C-alpha cells in the first residue's frame with residue numbers, strides 16, 4: 001500500500017474568541033507558514049491491525065491500542081475507523097510532525113487531528129470530504145476545549161479565512177485587500193479547555209454581564225467582516241483593540257499578553273489583541289507590510305519567544 005501524507009495549517013482568530021462558544025460569530029484565518037503533517041506508511045513484519053504512532057516532538061512512540069481511551073490521537077483514529085466501518089487495518093505507522101506551537105491558540109490540536117484523519121482515511125483508500133474531516137476533528141476538539149465552538153477544526157480543515165457561527169452554515173470570508181499580521185508568542189502554555197471552563201464559570205455567576213460582553217464582541221465581528229471585505233485596515237485595527245479590551249474584561253488576558261499588545265501598538269501596529277483561548281499563548285497585531293519586521297522585533301524585545309509574520313489575501 002503506498003504511503004499517504006496530509007497536512008493542515010495553523011490558525012489565528014482575528015476577532016470573536018470565547019463569545020463564539022455562546023453562539024456569536026467569529027473570524028478566523030489559516031496561518032500557512034506553520035503546519036501539522038501526518039504520514040501513514042504500511043509496516044511489514046507487524047501483525048495486521050497494529051497502528052504504530054510516532055510523534056517525536058511529544059516523545060510518543062506507542063501503538064494505538066495502548067493509548068488511553070481519552071487520548072486525542074486515539075479518538076481521531078477511532079473516528080476514522082468508525083466512519084469507514086473498518087475494524088482491522090493493515091499494519092501501518094502514523095508519523096506526526098508539527099511546526100505549530102502547542103497549547104498557544106494557534107490551532108495545533110485541530111491541525112494534528114485533521115492531518116491524522118485525512119492521512120489515515122487516504123491510506124485506507126477512502127478519502128473523506130472536508131465536512132466529514134471537520135466533523136471528526138470536532139469530536140476530538142471536545143477533549144481539548146470541553147465545549148468547543150467548532151471554529152478551530154473548521155478553519156484548519158477548509159484552510160480558508162472564515163466567518164464562523166456555530167449555528168449557521170460556514171461562510172468563507174471575503175477579503176478586499178491583503179492584510180499583514182504579526183503573531184507574538186508569550187511562551188506561556190495555556191490549555192484552551194481551562195480558559196473556556198473559567199469563562200463558563202464566570203458566565204454562570206454573572207450571566208447578564210457576560211451576555212452583554214458576548215454580544216458586544218459579536219457586533220465588533222460584524223463590523224470587522226465589513227472592514228476586511230472593504231480593505232479598511234485602520235477600522236479593522238480599532239475593532240481588534242476593542243475586542244482585546246472586552247477579552248480583558250472577561251478575564252482571559254494576562255499581563256504578558258497585555259505587554260505584547262502594548263509593545264505592538266507603541267511600534268505603530270494598527271490594532272492588537274490576544275488570539276485564541278488566552279491565559280498565555282499568542283497575541284496578534286495588524287500592521288502595514290513595511291512595519292511587520294519592526295513590530296516583530298519590538299515584540300521580541302518585550303519578551304515574545306517567537307514571532308510569525310502572516311498574510312491574508314483576496315482569493
Ligand code: PMV
Nearest residue numbers: 017018105148149192276277
Ligand atoms: O484553540 P484556541 O486557543 O485558539 O481557542 C479557540 C477559541 C475559543 O473560542 C476560545 C474556543 C472555541 O472552541 O471556540
